[in-house]
């Protein structure tokens with residue numbers, strides 16, 4: 567038994583699918599102590615959009631460290647934070663005509679979701695929140711209450727209340743008008759559900775199974791929130807920072823959420839950082855009301871500034887569209903024809919191969935085979951039956967082709983092993 571098995575809690579999870587000991591990583595590849603190299607279609611669950619040890623970002627972080635810059639600063643004014651705020655404003659907010667105030671939260675996505683929910687409840691003086699079936703917002707109690715996965719909820723050990731789950735337009739009955747349902751819930755005096763302070767949503771549910779919200783639906787959701795005086799919180803933790811193309815994934819619907827939550831790739835280097843963006847009039851916090859020792863990871867600020875500059879300098883958005891189109895075509899031409907029970911979904915550089923229509927548990931086998939063949943990827947969605955393709959945005963086209971070829975081999979082998987017809991649902 568290794569030290570991980572003898573000492574580390576049973577709660578560990580990704581290491582069970584990727585059981586090597588990893589020692590090094592560069593760009594889109596990570597290396598195990600055995601000397602094996604793996605292509606990375608996992609990207610730190612979305613924290614490594616700019617790849618591993620991105621040279622441009624690394625140089626800035628190393629220079630900052632060597633200059634003995636502040637390494638820890640709570641929420642004090644530091645030059646690293648000042649530069650980040652200025653660059654974030656210049657490169658992200660102003661060009662999009664967005665006016666948000668920035669709250670630095672504890673280091674992870676769930677901390678920012680907690681802050682956003684707390685703020686929304688304070689602002690509206692209501693306790694209820696609407697979330698969606700298939701949603702993933704984090705594992706601490708407030709965010710877990712807004713997360714739909716019953717396995718994760720079951721681990722809470724206490725009640726998770728004040729959140730109602732509404733049907734999401736994908737992953738639910740296609741013919742169902744989810745906006746009309748929300749409207750009914752909010753207007754029917756006998757719906758049994760009080761008006762919430764906020765509706766929290768993902769423009770594309772990543773952990774939920776690559777479920778994409780249609781543009782028109784998002785516009786209607788924004789309109790519904792306006793009409794009913796409800797705050798709209800967009801959780802950009804996984805699909806923000808350029809994952810779907812534009813910096814914010816909600817840009818594709820041309821809407822402006824009241825509150826936005828960002829984490830994962832915002833630091834550019836896999837360093838912990840999370841922020842809440844709020845419309846200025848919502849900033850009703852009193853000093854120190856929501857605090858934490860690790861708000862404002864200084865190295866993450868340096869990485870985040872460098873990442874924004876890097877993304878801007880290489881026109882990352884256009885690059886993501888190009889590579890996303892390659893993946894779309896590959897999946898359409900090479901993967902979908904393998905079996906009638908396969909469907910694909912996605913955009914930008916987040917894609918899902920859904921094998922849930924098959925009776926056999928192909929997804930686990932496919933992911934395991936990919937790993938054997940040298941590719942790391944994750945499974946998401948109901949019963950983990952969607953294979954998620956999420957490489958660093960900076961991956962080269964050659965590496966993308968190489969990874970996709972491995973996916974094809976794995977999918978093909980797994981489906982060929984069984985008589986497809988035997989396993990298809992009637």
Ligand SMILES: Cc1ncc(COP(=O)(O)O)c(C=O)c1O
Nearest residue numbers: 674675676702703704801803804
């Ligand atoms: C959409 C979304 N929100 C929130 C979180 C929670 O972030 P963290 O794991 O950093 O707490 C995640 C994590 O995967 C996520 O995908």
